[in-house]
Amino acid sequence: MNTAQQARDDVGASIKAPPDHNHFPRLRRRRRRWVLALCAALVAAGGLGTAFAFTSVNDTQEVLVVSNDIKRGETIEAGDLAVVRVSVDPALTPVPGSQKAELEGSRAAVDLWAGTLLTAQAVTDNLVPGEGESLVGISLTPAQMPSEPLYGGDVVRIVTTPGDQGEITDREPVTIEATVVGLNRVEETGETVVDVSVPEAEAAELAARAATGRVALVLDARER
Structure with a gap:
């Protein structure tokens, strides 16, 4: 075979051989899977965050806190208590915020400091020892x-x-x-x-x- 014929065969082979495009689609498929996995993780994280926020809000309750320092035996006045919404430890027994008006006129059974939760044990109608x-x-x-x-x-x-x-x-x-x-x-x-x-x-x-x-x-x- 002469040189001219060999050149024509090489050109024909190059024209007939299909280009190899398999490499690029594989990269795109791998990238698409990674993106989908990331999106799924973000959606799951968002769902957990929403559930946590919903649970946190539902776990809170309105309770009474002390607004002003009250010495043991002193009368509790309207401005001495405030209603706040907080998440309360089950071990505590805070006074519900709905009882604010009922406690006005009661006495502090112990020293109460501003910013602390008010508990039922901290309030009394009768001091000990009583009069006499x-x-x-x-x-x-x-x-x-x-x-x-x-x-x-x-x-x-x-x-x-x-x-x-x-x-x-x-x-x-x-x-x-x-x-x-x-x-x-x-x-x-x-x-x-x-x-x-x-x-x-x-x-x-x-x-x-x-x-x-x-x-x-x-x-x-x-x-x-």
């Missing part, structure tokens, strides 16, 4: 009080016990009636400090007798 009453703390060993748990409001008697030598007299033991307000167990000594409310006229005598350690607490019937 005094609060006395009595430290008692397990042998000086009943094993039955005591609760606030229990009516008890504080009875003077015999002296150090265990002497017993014909006289009636001195007894003072009181109302349990609170208890605090002292782990170091095993004793329990019982806070009781008594009339002011009897508070000094009860405190003096309790200081000797020769007293016992008697729980009377809870049914009145």
Whole structure:
């Protein structure tokens, strides 16, 4: 075959051979899949964000917060409380915002600071001790009080016990009636400090007798 014939065959082959376009479509297909995956991820993320926002809004509730500092025992006035919408921890017991008007005129059971959530335990209609009453703390060993748990409001008697030598007299033991307000167990000594409310006229005598350690607490019937 001569040179001219070889050149014509090469030209013919180049004309008949189809161009290879497979490379470019493969790149486009791969790029399209990547874009679709990205779009799907964005849509999913948007859906989760919307669901989270919806849930967060639905979990909030209107509660009362303290607007001004209120000292224990002071009367709560209209401007001392405000209604806010927040997400509240289930462990808390805040006062619903709908009770704002009802609490006006109540008293603070503890010191309240501006910006804090108002709880039901922080508000009271009756202060302890009340007018004409005094609060006395009595430290008692397990042998000086009943094993039955005591609760606030229990009516008890504080009875003077015999002296150090265990002497017993014909006289009636001195007894003072009181109302349990609170208890605090002292782990170091095993004793329990019982806070009781008594009339002011009897508070000094009860405190003096309790200081000797020769007293016992008697729980009377809870049914009145």
